[in-house]
Amino acid sequence: MENKQEQEVIISVEHVGMQFRMSNDRISSIKEMVTQMLRGKLKYNEFWALKDVSFQVHRGEVVGIIGRNGAGKSTILKIISGILKPTCGTVKRGGNIVPMLELGSGFDYDLTGRENIFLNGAILGYSKEFLMGKYDEILAFSELGEFIEMPIRNYSSGMLMRLAFSIATVVNPEILIVDEILAVGDENFQRKSRARMMELMSGGTTVLFVSHNMDQIREMCNRVVWLESGVVHLEGETAKVCDAYRI
Amino acid sequence: MNKHKYNLQKIVWAVCAGYLVYGAIFSLIAWEAIRQSRIASIYSVLFLAVGGVIAGYGAKLVHYEKRGKTCWGLSLIHTASKYEFLIEQLVSRDFKVKYKRSILGVFWSFLNPLMMMVVQYVVFANFFFRGSDMKHYAIYLLAGIVMFNGFNDCTTQAMRAITSNATLITKVYVPKYIYPITKVMSASLNVILSLVPLILVTVVYGLFNNLYLKPSILLLPIVLVMFLFFIMGIAFIVSSLMVFFHDIEFLWGVLTTMWMYATPIIYPVSMLQTGSRLGNIALAVVNINPLTHYVNFVRDILINGCSPALSEYGICFAWAAVSMLAGIAVFRKTQDKFVLYI
Numbered sequence: 001m002e003n004k005q006e007q008e009v010i011i012s013v014e015h016v017g018m019q020f021r022m023s024n025d026r027i028s029s030i031k032e033m034v035t036q037m038l039r040g041k042l043k044y045n046e047f048w049a050l051k052d053v054s055f056q057v058h059r060g061e062v063v064g065i066i067g068r069n070g071a072g073k074s075t076i077l078k079i080i081s082g083i084l085k086p087t088c089g090t091v092k093r094g095g096n097i098v099p100m101l102e103l104g105s106g107f108d109y110d111l112t113g114r115e116n117i118f119l120n121g122a123i124l125g126y127s128k129e130f131l132m133g134k135y136d137e138i139l140a141f142s143e144l145g146e147f148i149e150m151p152i153r154n155y156s157s158g159m160l161m162r163l164a165f166s167i168a169t170v171v172n173p174e175i176l177i178v179d180e181i182l183a184v185g186d187e188n189f190q191r192k193s194r195a196r197m198m199e200l201m202s203g204g205t206t207v208l209f210v211s212h213n214m215d216q217i218r219e220m221c222n223r224v225v226w227l228e229s230g231v232v233h234l235e236g237e238t239a240k241v242c243d244a245y246r247i
Numbered sequence: 248m249n250k251h252k253y254n255l256q257k258i259v260w261a262v263c264a265g266y267l268v269y270g271a272i273f274s275l276i277a278w279e280a281i282r283q284s285r286i287a288s289i290y291s292v293l294f295l296a297v298g299g300v301i302a303g304y305g306a307k308l309v310h311y312e313k314r315g316k317t318c319w320g321l322s323l324i325h326t327a328s329k330y331e332f333l334i335e336q337l338v339s340r341d342f343k344v345k346y347k348r349s350i351l352g353v354f355w356s357f358l359n360p361l362m363m364m365v366v367q368y369v370v371f372a373n374f375f376f377r378g379s380d381m382k383h384y385a386i387y388l389l390a391g392i393v394m395f396n397g398f399n400d401c402t403t404q405a406m407r408a409i410t411s412n413a414t415l416i417t418k419v420y421v422p423k424y425i426y427p428i429t430k431v432m433s434a435s436l437n438v439i440l441s442l443v444p445l446i447l448v449t450v451v452y453g454l455f456n457n458l459y460l461k462p463s464i465l466l467l468p469i470v471l472v473m474f475l476f477f478i479m480g481i482a483f484i485v486s487s488l489m490v491f492f493h494d495i496e497f498l499w500g501v502l503t504t505m506w507m508y509a510t511p512i513i514y515p516v517s518m519l520q521t522g523s524r525l526g527n528i529a530l531a532v533v534n535i536n537p538l539t540h541y542v543n544f545v546r547d548i549l550i551n552g553c554s555p556a557l558s559e560y561g562i563c564f565a566w567a568a569v570s571m572l573a574g575i576a577v578f579r580k581t582q583d584k585f586v587l588y589i
Contacts, residue, residue, distance in 0.1 A: 020587065031494065085583045097420075105418040110344045122336040123419055151347075244438035 010206050010235060011057040011080060016089035018050040018075055018230075049075045050086070051230045059094075059168030064208040064217040064238070065100065066245055067227035073210045074228065077177055080208065095206070097126060102179075104164030112147035112154070113163055120167050134170045141196075142166035143189070158185050169196050176200060178209040183188070218242055253328040255312050259305030266301055270294060273469070276462050277554035284557040285502070304314070326422070333421065334429050341433035360441035364389045364448065371513050381515050383458055383550050386449050390549055391512035393445045394542045397438035398478060399503050405430040406413040406489050406499060407483030413589040423582045427486045430470075431479050449549055461552030469560070473567040477537060480570025483578040490581070490588050510538040538568035 050072045057063050065073050078084040080091055080098040101215045106123040107116050117138055121131045139148055142162045152160060161184035184193055203219060211217055217224060217238065224241040226234040234241050273293065274281065281290050308320050344353045354419075366384055381387060408422065408430040409416065416423060446460070453459050488495045509532050516539075519530045533539050540562045546557040 056390045083417060084586055099419060100420050102414075105414045108340055108344060110347050113341060115340075115343070119340055123415065123420075123421060125333075128332045149509075177509040 008059045009056050009092075010059045011094070011208070012092040013053060013055050013076070014092070016050055016053045016076070016086045016091060017048060018072070018079060018084065019043070020049055042156070043204055048241040049067060049230055050079075053089070053227070053230070053232055055225050055232060055235055057206060057208060059217070060169075060204055061222050062209070062220050064221035064224045065208065065210045066212075066214075066217060066224060066241070067233075070229070071227040072230045074101075077089075077179055077208065077210060085157045085239070086186065088187055089200060091212070096125065097177060098171055098173035099173045099177045100129055100168050100179070100230050101177070103137055103168055103184075104160055106166060107152060107164070108113065109153040110151055111174055112143055112151055116163065117148075117153055120164070124168065124171070127172060130171075138166045138170050141170070141192075158189075161185060162189060165193055165196075169200060172203065173205060175206045175208065178207065180211055182208075214242055253324065254326065255309055259302075259309060261301050263298070263305060266298055272465055276466060277557070280554040280557050286557070291566065292425070320357070327571075330422070330425060334425060334432070337425070337429040338398045338433045338436070342436065345433075346564065356440040357444050360393060362394070362442040362446075364392060364444065367392055367513075375513070381517075383452075383456065385452055387487050387515070387546055388513060388548055389445055389448060390545045391510070391542050392509075393438070393441050394474070394508060394545055395507055395512050395538065397435065397441065397474075398538060399507075400437060401431050401434040401478045402481050402485055402503070403499065404434045405478075406485040406496060408482070409490050409585055409587055410486075410493075416589060417586055423585060424483070424578060427482045427578075428439055428479065431475070431482045432484075435478070442467075444565065447547075458550065459552070460549070463548045463554055466548050466554055467545070470541060470563060473563045474541045476567040477541070477570045480567070480572070480574030483571075483574030485580050487581045487585070490585050506536070506538065509533060509536050510542060512542065537563075537570075540566065540581050 003226060053072075053076060055063075063074065067073050075084065077099070078101070079086050080093070081097055081101070082093075083090075083099075083101075104120065106120045108119060111119065117135065118128075118131055122128075139145075142148075142159075142165075144163060144203055148157070149158065152163070155163070178197075185188065198220075201209075207220075209220070221238045223236065224238050225232060226241050226245055234244055274290075281287055284290075286293060304320065308318070308324075309522060311318055311321055342353075346355060351358065368388060371388055372384055405427045408426040412426050415421065416426075446464075449458070450460060485495060485499060511533055516530075516533060519526050520531060540559060544555050544559055544563060547553065547559075
C-alpha cells in the first residue's frame with residue numbers, strides 16, 4: 001500500500017513547449033504599433049524557452065530542478081503553477097499547489113499586518129476558517145507582536161519578509177513549489193525558517209524546487225531534473241545527475 | 248481543500264423563493280406596464296414557465312451533484328464558493344484603501360455625490376435650463392448624474408484591474424477574471440452608497456414640490472443588476488485592452504465624455520425633437536445609447552413613480568447580455584497573453 005501510494009503520479013509534464021515572442025521593442029501603444037507596421041518592422045524573434053519537456057513527479061517526492069541561468073527553470077515552475085500557459089503540451093496536476101515563487105507579492109502596503117494576513121492568505125487559496133484557526137500561529141511565527149496592527153508600509157524589509165514567510169508556510173500543501181530555498185531575516189529567524197522549510201519538505205509534501213546550491217539539492221532531493229537551454233538534459237538519481245552537472 | 252462549503256439545495260430553494268416573492272412584487276408594481284404590453288395575455292403563463300425552468304434547472308443541479316457529474320451551473324456555483332473569500336478580501340481591500348487616510352472615511356461615499364449634485368444642480372438648473380418647463384428637473388438631473396458617474400467610476404477603475412495587479416498575476420495563479428469583477432464590485436458599492444443621498448434628496452425635494460416616492464422604488468434592484476452586468480462586460484473589454492494598449496487609458500477619458508453628451512443627463516430628450524436633420528441624427532444616437540435606457544429607467548421609477556414600459560426591460564436586459572457576451576469573448580481570447588505583456 002505504502003509503495004503503491006509512492007508510485008502515484010501527482011504532476012505530469014507532457015511534451016511542454018513554451019515559445020516567447022520577442023518583438024524588437026515591446027509595443028504598448030496603438031500609435032507605435034501602426035507606425036511599426038507601416039514601416040514593416042513588426043517582426044518577432046521567436047524564442048523557445050522550453051522545448052518538449054516531459055517528466056513526472058510522484059506523490060511525496062522531492063524533485064530538484066537544476067540548470068544554468070536561462071535554462072528555463074523558472075518558466076517550468078510557472079507553467080506547473082498555472083501562471084503561464086504553455087504553447088504546446090499539457091501539465092496534469094493531482095493536488096492543490098502552493099507556489100512560493102516570490103514572497104509577499106500580494107501585499108497591500110496601506111493595510112495593517114493583520115489585514116494583509118487575510119488578503120495574502122486568500123490569494124494563496126487558503127479558506128477563511130483555516131486562516132482564522134491559524135492566525136495565532138502565523139503571528140507567533142512572524143515574531144511581529146503588536147506591530148501586526150500597523151500598516152505594513154511602516155515595516156522594515158525584514159519584518160515584511162518574516163510576515164510573508166509565515167503566511168506562505170503555515171499551510172501543508174499537497175504540492176509545494178519553491179524557487180530557491182528561502183532564508184530570511186536575522187540569523188535566528190533564518191534558522192527557524194530553514195527548519196520550517198525542511199519540516200514541510202520532509203512531511204510527506206510533494207516538493208518541486210529550484211536551487212543553485214548543490215549541497216542543498218544533494219541533501220534534499222530524491223530525484224533531479226537537469227534543464228539545459230530549454231530541454232531536459234538529464235533526469236534521474238540525485239547523485240548521478242549532480243555528479244554529471246558538476247563537470 | 249474545502250469542496251462542499253455550500254449547500255446546493257438551500258441555494259436552489261432560496262433562488263426559487265426569491266423568484267416567487269420578488270416576481271409577485273414586480274407583477275403588482277408593474278401591473279399597468281404589463282397590461283399595456285403585447286404579452287399581457289400570456290404574462291401569467293410566462294411567469295409560471297420561467298419559474299418552472301428555474302426550478303427544473305435547480306432540480307437538475309441537485310441531481311447532478313448527487314451523481315457526481317458536473318455541468319455549467321454547478322461549476323459556476325463551485326467556483327463562486329471557492330473564490331468567495333478571495334473576492335471578499337479584494338473588495339474590502341479596495342474599499343479600505345480608498346478611504347484609509349482620509350478623516351471622514353467612508354462618509355465620503357455619501358458626501359461626495361451629494362456635493363457634486365449640489366454643484367451641478369446650481370450650474371445647470373439655474374443657468375442653462377432656467378426656463379425649462381420640465382417637471383422636477385432637479386431630480387431628473389441628479390438621477391442622470393449619479394448613474395453616469397457610477398458607470399464612469401466603475402469602468403475607469405476596472406480598466407486598471409489587470410495592470411495594477413501585475414505582480415500578482417505573474418506570481419500566483421488566480422483566475423484572472425477575478426480582478427475586473429472585484430474592481431467593478433468595489434466601485435459599484437460606491438454607486439449603491441451614492442444612491443442613498445439621491446433618494447434622500449428626492450424625499451426632501453419632494454416634500455416641497457409634491458413628489459413622493461412610490462412603491463416603484465422597489466424596482467430599483469432590477470435596473471441596477473442589469474446596469475451592473477452592462478458595466479461588467481465593458482470592464483472586461485477595457486481591462487484586457489489596457490494590457491496591450493496603454494493608450495486606452497487616455498482614449499477612454501475622451502470616449503466617456505463623448506458618451507456623456509450622447510446621454511440625456513443634463514438636457515431633456517425633448518430638446519432634440521426639433522425636426523431638423525441634425526436633431527434627428529442626435530435623437531437616433533441617444534435612442535440607441537444603452538445608458539439612455541438605464542438612466543431613464545431610474546427616472547421613471549423616481550419621478551413618474553411607475554414602472555417603465557416592458558420593452559424597456561427588454562432593451563436594458565439585451566444591452567447587458569450583449570455587453571457581457573462581448574466582454575467574456577474578448578477576455579477569454581486575450582487572458583492567456585496577459586502574463587507576457589504586463
